[in-house]
Amino acid sequence: MEPDERARAGLFLAFQYPVELPGVNTAQFLRTALNAHRAARGEAELEALPFLKLVRTEMQKLGMSEEFLSRSVNTGFSGGEKKRFEILQMALLQPTLAILDETDSGLDIDALKVVAQGVNALRNPQRSFLIITHYQRLLDYIKPDVVHIMAAGKIVKSGGPELAQQLEAQGYDAVIRNP
Amino acid sequence: MANPQAAPEDKNFATLQTLGELGDSYKYGFTTKVEAETLPPGLTEETIRFLSAKKAEPEWLLQWRLKAFARWSTMEHEPTWAKIHHPKIDYQAISYYSAPKNFTEGPKSLDEIDPEIRKTYEKLGIPLAEQEILAGVQNPTNQAKANPIAVDAVFDSVSVATTFRAELEKAGVIFCPISEAVHKHPGLVQKYLGSVVPAADNFFAALNSAVFTDGSFVYVPEGVRCPMELSTYFRINERNTGQFERTLIIAEKGSYVSYLEGCTAPVRDENQLHAAVVELVAMEDAEIKYSTVQNWYPGDENGKGGIYNFVTKRGACRGARSKISWTQVETGSAITWKYPSCILEGDHSVGEFYSVALTRNHQQADTGTKMFHKGKNTRSIIIAKGISADNGDNTYRGLVDMAATATGSRNYTQCDSLLIGNSCGAHTVPYITVKNSTSKVEHEATTSKISDDQLFYCAQRGLAEQDAVAMIVNGFAKEVLQKLPMEFAVEAQKLLGISLEGSVG
Numbered sequence: 001m002e003p004d005e006r007a008r009a010g011l012f013l014a015f016q017y018p019v020e021l022p023g024v025n026t027a028q029f030l031r032t033a034l035n036a037h038r039a040a041r042g043e044a045e046l047e048a049l050p051f052l053k054l055v056r057t058e059m060q061k062l063g064m065s066e067e068f069l070s071r072s073v074n075t076g077f078s079g080g081e082k083k084r085f086e087i088l089q090m091a092l093l094q095p096t097l098a099i100l101d102e103t104d105s106g107l108d109i110d111a112l113k114v115v116a117q118g119v120n121a122l123r124n125p126q127r128s129f130l131i132i133t134h135y136q137r138l139l140d141y142i143k144p145d146v147v148h149i150m151a152a153g154k155i156v157k158s159g160g161p162e163l164a165q166q167l168e169a170q171g172y173d174a175v176i177r178n179p
Numbered sequence: 180m181a182n183p184q185a186a187p188e189d190k191n192f193a194t195l196q197t198l199g200e201l202g203d204s205y206k207y208g209f210t211t212k213v214e215a216e217t218l219p220p221g222l223t224e225e226t227i228r229f230l231s232a233k234k235a236e237p238e239w240l241l242q243w244r245l246k247a248f249a250r251w252s253t254m255e256h257e258p259t260w261a262k263i264h265h266p267k268i269d270y271q272a273i274s275y276y277s278a279p280k281n282f283t284e285g286p287k288s289l290d291e292i293d294p295e296i297r298k299t300y301e302k303l304g305i306p307l308a309e310q311e312i313l314a315g316v317q318n319p320t321n322q323a324k325a326n327p328i329a330v331d332a333v334f335d336s337v338s339v340a341t342t343f344r345a346e347l348e349k350a351g352v353i354f355c356p357i358s359e360a361v362h363k364h365p366g367l368v369q370k371y372l373g374s375v376v377p378a379a380d381n382f383f384a385a386l387n388s389a390v391f392t393d394g395s396f397v398y399v400p401e402g403v404r405c406p407m408e409l410s411t412y413f414r415i416n417e418r419n420t421g422q423f424e425r426t427l428i429i430a431e432k433g434s435y436v437s438y439l440e441g442c443t444a445p446v447r448d449e450n451q452l453h454a455a456v457v458e459l460v461a462m463e464d465a466e467i468k469y470s471t472v473q474n475w476y477p478g479d480e481n482g483k484g485g486i487y488n489f490v491t492k493r494g495a496c497r498g499a500r501s502k503i504s505w506t507q508v509e510t511g512s513a514i515t516w517k518y519p520s521c522i523l524e525g526d527h528s529v530g531e532f533y534s535v536a537l538t539r540n541h542q543q544a545d546t547g548t549k550m551f552h553k554g555k556n557t558r559s560i561i562i563a564k565g566i567s568a569d570n571g572d573n574t575y576r577g578l579v580d581m582a583a584t585a586t587g588s589r590n591y592t593q594c595d596s597l598l599i600g601n602s603c604g605a606h607t608v609p610y611i612t613v614k615n616s617t618s619k620v621e622h623e624a625t626t627s628k629i630s631d632d633q634l635f636y637c638a639q640r641g642l643a644e645q646d647a648v649a650m651i652v653n654g655f656a657k658e659v660l661q662k663l664p665m666e667f668a669v670e671a672q673k674l675l676g677i678s679l680e681g682s683v684g
Contacts, residue, residue: 013639019632021656032650034639039639072654089640153354 008040012095014086016102021073026085030055030071036093058091061121062114087118094122100131104138116141136168151176157167202383207447209475211299211416215335218276224248226275227389233276234358234392239369242345246377247388255264257489261545261575262606263514265450265487273452275390277335277417292340299414300332329354331395331411335420338393343407350406352436353398357425360396367398367606371429373493375458375522383465383489383516387423391456394424399434399465408664413442413453415475421452428458430465432498439470439667442511446476448484450513455490455551462523463498468506470663471519472671473679475511482541482570485513492519496528496554504531505548507660508671513542518576522550522558524587530559533659535671537652537678538571538603547577549610552585552618561592564656567603568679574606581618597655598680599648627655649676 001008020127021029030065035045046054052069059068062084074082090098119142120130131142139161147163148155149172156176157163167175188210218229226249233242250342257268279293325455328345331354338356347354351365378388415422442453453475459467463675469492478485488511494503521530532548550559565573579590596605607624629651637647652662653672660668660675 003635004643006640007639007641015636015639019630019636021633021636021654022659024650025654029650032646033637033642036505036641036643056504098524119477 001040004036004132007093008037010096012090014083014090014096014098014100014103016105018074018077018082018086020077021077024077025069026050026071026073027055027069028094033089037093054086055092058088059090062088062118064088079106080108080114083107083115087115091118091122096126097128097130099143100129100133102132102134104133104135112138113141119145136164139164141178149160150177180450185566191615199334200258206377207443207474212294213293213295213416214280215277215417216280217278217417217680218274220274222270222273222275222390229300230276230390230392233409234361236361238360243373243378247385248390251382254385254391256623257382261576262517262572262608263516263543263545265514268450268452268487274417274420274602275347275391275423276418278337279334279339283507284314291646295584296332296334296339297402299334299416300412301625310484311576316506318485328408328410331356331409333393333395333411333413333422333424335415335422338395346406350403351403352409353396354409354648355396357394357396357427358392360398360427363467364396365399367429368396368427371427371460375460375493376491378468381461381491384456384491387425387454387456387491390421391425393415394455394457395428395438396426397428397436397438399428399430399436401431401462402433403431404434409436409438409472410602411438411440413440415443415451417588421454423453424455426455426457428465428469429460430461430501433464434462435468437468437583437664439664441471441473443588446479450478450485450487452487453489453512455492457490457492457519458495459492459532460504461494461498461501461503463526464500465498465549466502466504467494468504468521469494470667471505471507471509472663472667472674473507473511473512473515474674477511477542478513478540480540480569481538482513485542486511488512488515488517490515490517492517492523493549494520494530495522496530496557498528499525499554500527500529502527502529502531504529504533504539504662506531506533506659507535507546508547508656508660508663508674509534509536509544510674512544515544515546517546518548520551521559521653522551522553523559523588523654524553525557525617526555527556527558529557530624531662532559532561532563532577533662534563534575534674535656535659536564536573536575537566537675538573539569539679545574545576547575549578550580550590552579552581554585554588554590556586556587557585559590562627562658563592563594564659565594565596565605565607566594566599566652566655567605569581570597570602572604572606574608576608578608578610579622581615581622583614586615586617588615588619590618590620593622594622595655596624596626597652598626598628604607645676648679652679656669 031051144161147159149157185622227244331341332339376384379385385524399405427671461467475486503521510514521528536546563575567573575594594607609622634647652675
């Protein structure tokens with residue numbers, strides 16, 4: 001499957017470093033993406049007005065201001081703004097599986113809470129999240145079901161939320177060396 | 180963590196493949212079967228006498244043409260400074276006149292247009308009927324309902340129809356084929372023809388002055404704001420013919436007019452020549468907005484065929500506070516050689532140039548503008564966006580000239596190039612001359628590439644590659660597209676998308 005097909009099939013990847021698209025209006029970008037998903041599901045295109053209503057509701061939840069809609073995708077966004085925009089896209093596209101790749105890196109505590117809120121709000125039995133992180137911090141707000149430790153490209157240890165806490169207390173070396 | 184954002188490695192290969200499938204992406208390549216009266220190829224004084232007689236032109240115009248021809252005959256070759264390459268053009272192998280048969284004089288009433296020609300324009304999305312435009316039947320955009328557009332349709336060498344003339348006449352605006360203006364408004368034509376682009380200005384302008392056949396004439400009287408958009412639609416149909424149109428627009432004191440032109444041609448293996456001249460004159464406080472969406476046949480993916488578009492466009496801001504604004508979207512033609520310019524004579528006059536030029540396959544574009552600042556406190560702005568894909572070669576060439584008299588004048592130039600793939604070219608060649616100490620000239624230039632990361636990001640949001648490219652390119656060109664009249668901005672956006680389908684690298 002091509003990346004765009006995978007995305008339309010319900011896979012979402014939140015980027016660590018979302019790329020800038022100068023001149024590409026955020027609202028237009030979101031609507032085009034949403035309509036690509038809707039078309040794949042055989043749903044009708046969402047017109048501009050209902051779309052705006054929808055996107056405004058979602059933005060409010062994430063504490064994003066209106067002026068986001070008149071900016072260019074990720075262009076001149078602060079680190080926190082970029083991450084919020086990723087979460088907004090996730091909220092709109094409603095994926096079945098979302099991969100968050102170090103979405104918490106470089107975030108201040110407020111932005112971190114927003115990301116966590118976004119994830120928690122979408123959490124339901126029909127949807128899975130794969131959250132990639134180096135720190136326990138994010139897991140104070142998102143309670144994981146399963147924790148895997150990956151080292152050198154392999155999953156070396158799996159467990160429940162307590163594994164992350166153990167990591168935080170003892171460090172990677174200690175946890176990996178003592179299975 | 181391994182980098183999940185790396186794009187698939189075979190993207191270039193896939194791109195090349197998609198490119199190969201794009202042979203028929205030019206939507207306007209059909210031919211109209213209409214019996215034509217076409218002059219045999221060749222150019223001599225006799226050809227010019229024939230053309231002039233065909234339109235029963237006054238003696239002064241025949242002499243003007245002959246003089247231009249004499250000058251052209253002494254010019255040995257085309258200008259060589261542009262960054263374009265083409266085989267030698269044989270000017271004796273071109274036919275200088277082709278018109279649908281039974282076409283006797285200027286446009287007849289709209290009902291009498293040859294049905295084949297009417298169909299041609301309908302296929303092109305240009306309805307040659309007034310009530311249909313008013314009802315918005317033919318036009319896909321809703322805006323068209325509210326804003327009818329007057330159309331002058333030029334088919335090969337002749338104008339076949341001009342719509343909304345009566346309504347324009349009520350406002351005092353003259354909008355008609357130039358061949359008709361020669362008879363009905365001889366004073367105006369004689370006064371202004373060649374007054375901005377002299378007959379022997381350059382090789383192609385001299386050729387055009389000798390052999391021009393039709394084009395539009397616009398006159399907006401003092402204080403009149405033209406009540407609707409005016410447009411001319413140029414279509415080359417006949418094989419082996421050149422199109423040499425001539426457009427003249429005069430805006431009297433305090434008037435305003437917005438004019439736009441569109442161009443298409445059938446798919447053909449041989450190259451066809453299009454050498455037009457456009458002259459604009461803006462008097463005190465007048466404003467002319469001139470927009471072009473040029474989509475001549477660009478040639479195939481191997482660079483075979485396509486239109487040679489060698490055009491001289493120039494406007495004179497004669498009066499104080501006058502303004503001339505050029506906006507162009509150039510997606511077609513095998514070669515584009517074109518520098519819509521402004522001569523800013525009036526104090527406080529303003530010249531603007533907004534351009535998007537797209538080259539792909541083997542297309543070449545050498546385009547830009549010249550801003551001659553002569554009056555005091557004159558201002559000009561140049562925004563040029565070049566997009567190159569495949570083996571396309573795109574050059575911005577522009578002159579900003581601040582004369583000694585142009586004290587307190589300002590220019591701002593911004594040239595941005597966007598590259599798609601690894602074998603295209605983008606070049607920026609600005610010329611700046613300043614002869615006074617109080618003027619200010621700014622030049623900014625950027626070059627960027629559509630990156631795999633950008634495409635991958637869009638793909639992750641479910642956007643197909645061609646939609647992503649169209650979106651990024653339109654974002655790049657937005658500043659310019661916004662300057663087009665609403666209906667055409669929408670068309671131009673689609674055109675950029677279609678023209679680039681499958682060109683990602």
